Amino acid sequence: MSLAARARTAVPTDTGRGAGADGHTGFAARAAVRAERGPGGRTRITRLRSDGPLALRESGDSVYLVGAGAGPLGGDDLELTIEVGPGARLDLRSAAAALVLPGRRDAGTSRLIVRADVAAGGRLVFAPEPTIAAAGCDHHALAEVTLDEGAELVWREEIVLGRHDEPPGRYVSRFDVTAGTVPLLRHELRIDEDATSGAVLGDAGAVGTLLITGVTAEPYADEGLAVLPLAGPGVLVTAMAADTVRLRERLERGRRLFT
């Protein structure tokens, strides 16, 4: 959707819960998807709730986030709840890259919270297309995943630092995964004034991680790529690259080293 079209839909709203109450002018959207194992072992999508810019579509074996508008946009308050029942499988993808933009002046921080619970024997693949942190954005992403015994997770996150030839805005992405009661990963990426440090991202234009649980790997590193077996059951592939194409290549190269 074009930015102009997004602008038309991003009118102040108080239809979403809580919107307007604190003076913010973005969307307050609560979307949800639930996958359950049906008779015969096939997974059925038993709940699919789209809301505002979070539009979900079932397609083949996957559920897609289809951007009903660019964004998140400053002031947006978005939440996606994912439930994967015992023995069910859910692949959640997106149709296109997401573009995180500043809102109108003083619109404030945009927020996207994704909460996912994967029950025993369930499997969640969360692999949306990259998120582009446009100049001037101020975005807070939080993903909280809990895994029951024997649940599996594949989770990919790719962030592009600005559109072509522009510096990124401020972008904080926190990712917490808890297996049973044990923290498996607590990982926050902050794209801010310190991120260009050679200790953090250097001059990379894109950064990404791929978490795969329930597997092991030998540690490996090369330029802009590390395969990191966690203390708990899982492997984190972390990569940096000049652009999103090379970032994906590196993440996939890391994955092939152990899967």
Add this chain to the structure above:
Amino acid sequence: MDAALLLLADSRLPAGGHAHSGGLETAAATGVVRDLATLAAFLHGRLATTGLVTAGLAAAACAYAREYAARVRPDAGAGTPSTGASPGDLADWAGLDAEADARTPSPAQRRASRAQGRALLRVARATWPGPVLETLAAASGGPHHPVALGAVVAAAGGAPERAAQIAAYGSVTGPASAAVRLLGLDPLGVHRVLAGLAGRIDAVAEEAAEAVRAGDLPAASAPALDVFAELHQQAELRLFES
């Protein structure tokens, strides 16, 4: 700051810190750090990520150690501590250990952290003996360094805010002195860089301590440091252990 805490921040503390470069050796070998300007940027980034996370863990460990010490003090003389229910997920050594693991995806960094934690605990048990450090030693042969540091600060009479400050300070002073040795940088220039970071060190320590007071632990990651840590393990020739 109390003199006892100055001892803990001192690089001459015989706890093996001088053997670790905090990723600086690989950063220097790959040309990422090559002069004072790139060193300053490296240290800024390390402080904002590793420094913040270790400051948070140290503050949380210190708070727990003080609470624990207050709990066991009434039955003084009892060699084995009473095992009261621990309030909150963070409030026991195993919980803090797991939180540190979850914030350290690089196995090379986990090993380096535990090696330094073990060395610090060894020195501290001889220096400030008491039930807190004994229970930490019993819980873990090789605690993560920031967890050990928090416990040791408590044993030396310090508060969580001081533990956070010493952790944040140590996150940049170690790599800075490694830069002098590896790159032959002017020591005066390197100290000017460190002095320029002093305000940031205090701010990061305060941010970490504030997060811990609010029941959270920072988790800022540094992808480049993760890559450097594993590249360092693969290197055939290295001066530092990490």
